[in-house]
Amino acid sequence: EPLVVFDKVQKSFDSFVAVKELDFEIREGEFLAIMGPSGCGKTTTLRMLAGLDAPSKGEIRLNGQLMNDVPPHERDTPLVWQSLALFPFLSAQENVEFGLKMRGVGKEERKTRALKWLEKMGILEFADRDISTLSGGQKQRVALARSLVMEPQILLLDEPLSALDAHLVIRMQAVLTDLQRELGITFVYVTHSQSEAFAMADRVIIMGKGEIAQIGTPKDIYRAPANQFVAEFVGRNNILTGTVASVKDSTARIATASGDFTVPTNDVALVQDHPASFVISADLVHISMKEPTGENKAFCKLISEEFVGSMVTLFLEDAEGQEFKVQMQERELSKFDLHSGDEIWLSWDTASAHVLNET
Ligand code: ADP
Ligand code: MG
Numbered sequence: 001e002p003l004v005v006f007d008k009v010q011k012s013f014d015s016f017v018a019v020k021e022l023d024f025e026i027r028e029g030e031f032l033a034i035m036g037p038s039g040c041g042k043t044t045t046l047r048m049l050a051g052l053d054a055p056s057k058g059e060i061r062l063n064g065q066l067m068n069d070v071p072p073h074e075r076d077t078p079l080v081w082q083s084l085a086l087f088p089f090l091s092a093q094e095n096v097e098f099g100l101k102m103r104g105v106g107k108e109e110r111k112t113r114a115l116k117w118l119e120k121m122g123i124l125e126f127a128d129r130d131i132s133t134l135s136g137g138q139k140q141r142v143a144l145a146r147s148l149v150m151e152p153q154i155l156l157l158d159e160p161l162s163a164l165d166a167h168l169v170i171r172m173q174a175v176l177t178d179l180q181r182e183l184g185i186t187f188v189y190v191t192h193s194q195s196e197a198f199a200m201a202d203r204v205i206i207m208g209k210g211e212i213a214q215i216g217t218p219k220d221i222y223r224a225p226a227n228q229f230v231a232e233f234v235g236r237n238n239i240l241t242g243t244v245a246s247v248k249d250s251t252a253r254i255a256t257a258s259g260d261f262t263v264p265t266n267d268v269a270l271v272q273d274h275p276a277s278f279v280i281s282a283d284l285v286h287i288s289m290k291e292p293t294g295e296n297k298a299f300c301k302l303i304s305e306e307f308v309g310s311m312v313t314l315f316l317e318d319a320e321g322q323e324f325k326v327q328m329q330e331r332e333l334s335k336f337d338l339h340s341g342d343e344i345w346l347s348w349d350t351a352s353a354h355v356l357n358e359t
Contacts, residue, residue, distance in 0.1 A: 004186075005026075006059075007061065009059070018210055031186075034207060035206055036207035040208055051074075077156055078150055078152050080157045092134065093128065097111070114149055120179075214227070237325075242254045246272065252270045263276075265355060283328070284348055305338075314338075
């Protein structure tokens with residue numbers, strides 16, 4: 001029995017449908033990320049779960065119980081915002097105590113619980129400080145303590161790190177994932193950042209234009225994107241489109257402007273002469289100066305390189321204008337003496353290609 005069920009949930013604002021027919025489950029104790037571009041309906045989805053908006057259609061069930069019209073304060077689903085929504089005129093401790101006070105918890109117990117969570121978040125020493133005197137990272141921890149002190153079943157987080165500096169984001173990601181594992185509380189984490197979602201979550205829901213494009217583990221989504229939208233959004237994918245030239249048992253040959261390529265057919269029913277698209281992760285493409293053997297190769301010109309830590313991404317283009325990306329270790333690349341404008345061969349194993357369900 002899943003903790004939460006979204007059953008054909010739709011939300012309209014007047015005639016505008018912000019999210020449509022959302023069907024998914026949240027499992028007890030999981031770290032679920034909801035990722036998608038700005039305006040795709042992530043916040044709307046979270047607000048419905050928090051009880052701040054009622055669905056226009058469909059059902060949201062928590063522990064098997066219909067929640068559509070249950071107000072926020074009668075739910076076990078607090079929300080942590082990007083803006084944090086802390087009270088600037090209260091101390092850290094008073095902020096953390098606030099929800100308990102609203103629920104009529106006595107003074108001594110409030111204090112004990114608030115201090116416990118401030119300590120857990122590593123900010124006990126700031127208990128008496130005014131919120132306005134704390135740093136971004138410290139405020140973040142107060143906001144988390146304020147929600148966690150309620151001992152919720154689910155913690156909802158809406159882009160909670162997007163206002164922080166880059167170096168703090170990495171640190172708070174670790175704080176959050178450690179906390180989630182330690183507490184075993186279900187986290188639903190909304191973000192527009194692929195790296196954040198993939199680094200933190202057990203499962204990811206990818207949303208586009210009010211609909212779910214794919215649900216799966218980061219690895220599933222990365223290696224086997226369901227469609228072109230996901231493949232593009234996840235990035236680091238090479239996407240090729242053409243027509244099916246021939247189909248064998250477990251492979252097919254796809255004719256593209258850049259040449260013919262062999263792909264594994266997965267579970268996708270490929271039909272001769274019909275359009276088809278496939279992807280190859282940038283980290284599964286090999287480079288060579290000489291023409292490689294094998295069925296899948298492309299001759300490209302190097303356009304640019306992008307270094308991130310010890311990894312480098314090469315951006316290339318073939319004579320037909322098809323773009324390619326290759327990702328590799330910098331020390332692997334250094335074996336080649338490459339410059340922009342150089343021509344090199346790319347190749348990949350047939351098994352590395354993944355056919356998209358929808359072209
Ligand atoms: P995200 O969080 O993914 O950026 P939102 O859920 O905030 O997206 O918004 C989804 C869509 O619904 C957007 O087009 C937004 O403009 C619209 N929307 C959200 N809230 C309202 C509202 N209260 N009234 C009208 N339109 C809204
Ligand atoms: Mg939002």
